[in-house]
Amino acid sequence: MPMLDRPRWAPKRIDLTRPSGARVYDYLLGGGCNTAADRELAKQLLEVMPQVRDTVRLNRNFLRRVVTYLVGQGVTQFLDIGSGIPSVGNVHQLAQGLDPKCRVAYVDNDPIAIAYAEPLLRDNDLATAVLADFRSPEQVLGAPAVRSLIDFDQPVAVLTLLMMHFVPDSADPARLMGRYRDALVSGSYVALSHPSFTGAEGELLADAQAVGEIVQNTMEPLHVRTADDLLRIIAGFEPVPPGVVHLPLWRPDSAADVGCHPESSLVYGVVAAKP
Template sequence: MELWVPSSVDLSRPSVARMYDYFLGGSHNFAVDRETAKAIEKIYPGMAGAARANRNFLRRAVRYLCAQGVDQFLDLGSGIPTVGNVHEIAQQTNPAARVVYVDVEPVAVAHGNALLAGNDRAVAVRADLRDPDAVLATPEVRGVLDFDRPIAVLLASVLHFVPDGDDPHAAVARYRDAVCPGSYVALSHGSLEGMPQDSVTSGERVRAVYQRTDAQLVLRSTADITRFFDGLDLVEPGVVLLPEWRPDSDDAYISAYVGVGRKP
């Protein structure tokens, strides 16, 4: 087994974090992840492009937040570090920027901390974003981030893996309440709303494939996605299709909505 693979990893079950790494062209994935990802690509050949488009949104959002003076980031469900990570983007603008990556996937955390060795302003923590109190109480989160100053809470392409039974809206509200005024929440979320029928059909087939993995796929309506911003002031242009949020590239339209909100 590779040195970056924790002994606790179940190599028989696909991981959505490692599949996302595969879609982005990363190398921290296993045969079971690649086989499942390829099954999705057969249904939706644009999946790799969609992953890159989501990464581009994250880059645009982080740069926007840096321009607003934010220099602290809590990246929930961060996944496996790849090129263009939050700390790389933020610290290019402000070398003093601080980042905490949070993920439940052990490979993501192990590789993240290996990548961040020597960077005392960024750390990866293994925790479950569905338990905000536990996440917010971790020594790493409290040691790196100053909750008396604005923090950007990032939830890129992760909430659609949190089922309704785990009340993701309440979890996001808890993070919102924990940060001070002037903080932000930025997120992207899969949705089939407004998509043509062939995309809806493909989306349902993709969702069935995800049932084989460690997380089910929940594609919500724009109304439900907008609810994540309750108590926040939406940044223009509001909750929109992913490529429409302050575009600076020619990403294809994908079935995801995004937004950034500021805590007044």
Template sequence: MEQASWVPSSVDLDRPSAARMYDYFLGGSHNFAVDREAAKAVEQIFPGMSGAARANRSFLRRAVRYLLSQGIDQFLDLGSGIPTVGNVHEIAQQSNPAARVVYADVEPVAVAHSTALLADNPLAVAIQGDLRDPDSVLGNEEVRATLDFDRPIGLLMVAVLHFVPDSDEPHQAIARYRDALAPGSFVAISHGSWDGVSQDEQRSGEKVNAIYQRTDSPLVLRSGDEVAAFFAGLDVVEPGVVPLSDWRKDSDDAFINAYAGVGRKA
């Protein structure tokens, strides 16, 4: 087994993790054999998964830079995942060394690695928190000590809401976060979709879903209209809720079946 000293005792090394699979797709090293096996099974069905992960990371970079251009200097990254190159604090603090960042993830390995990575960074912290429990995240002492909720915040939910089923009431959770933000705050979301996918591809997708059912984060893809509904109560900025690779495109990212958008709280 790969039970290293830094691995929290709560981690089940016999069960794949969506966060650690995503780390593998991004070329990271913070994953285990069970995660690599599941990720490779997904890649056999959809060979473009690594490109899709990189496209999502590229959207994160573009969104953070856009928010910085709008004067945002503090960020709450929900479902932040395992730290790899191009994290929010790296992007933000490169432009503004005073930028503050809180990472929140339910995956203990993600939190353990993030905590180690940020040990010498007094303006960025990682907490173990479930985005489906907004009151717990928003009331966390480290969150409150790092972020000033009387000032605008950039709330990031990148490639995470498609792991939250409707039964967990994601719309209510987003509304709770939105209501806690000061006017002038922004919410950035990216989300996988089956829109435009052929029947053959959908059948392949069902096989991918079966793999993710083995994790603690089953995959739930939504339509463009359903993704747009997550921005209720916000003013969506140009170019709107659009295919992910088209949102303020600045490179030739791989096309993926996903939508992305950024909304501003008036």
């Protein structure tokens, strides 16, 4: 991937001097689709809280376990909203590696995330990337590329990993999620990962709050939520065991996945089924 500081193709309307969530996350994952502004913000975050880098890796490991679980449940369709800039172990690679019939529609509201996904998917008839916003369910569910790939009469897994914290309570995430839920048939799933300060105290809590402030001052507010908040957002879906837990505790493959202090990931994960 080319570095982004002098991109030939980057749309002019994108202000590359301001950090973006997608590109900061890309930098933290070791990717090359980020600018000096993104790297500067990421470095500030890492200075305050070096484990931010572990957290994003834990999230990608959670993604891998979730996709493996869902394909094991017979799910072959994925709507990955807030999919981010393609990285290692993307949903279509994971899912189609397990079952080549899997169909994957990526959705992100950052044009750069979609521009980077398009060449990767050019030769893949069963995957697409769409520029749309979670907060406009009609735009996402009605997008021609989504409708022509995903059969909503069959089970679909909606993934929103590390995305919902960008959606404020004023946008009513539970109502929005309800709109997606209503479009899905029984046997469908939702998967979510979401920052939470629950269980954090002392230095860990102070560091986490400092990270929140840096993000808010340079980019946009980061909305942390409790497990109960997440259950409210996914109302109408039934969480599969182990329910809402810190990322390393969600169906770990080994003791090494869990580590010593899973709660210090400060991110919850949950997968839930539509009955």
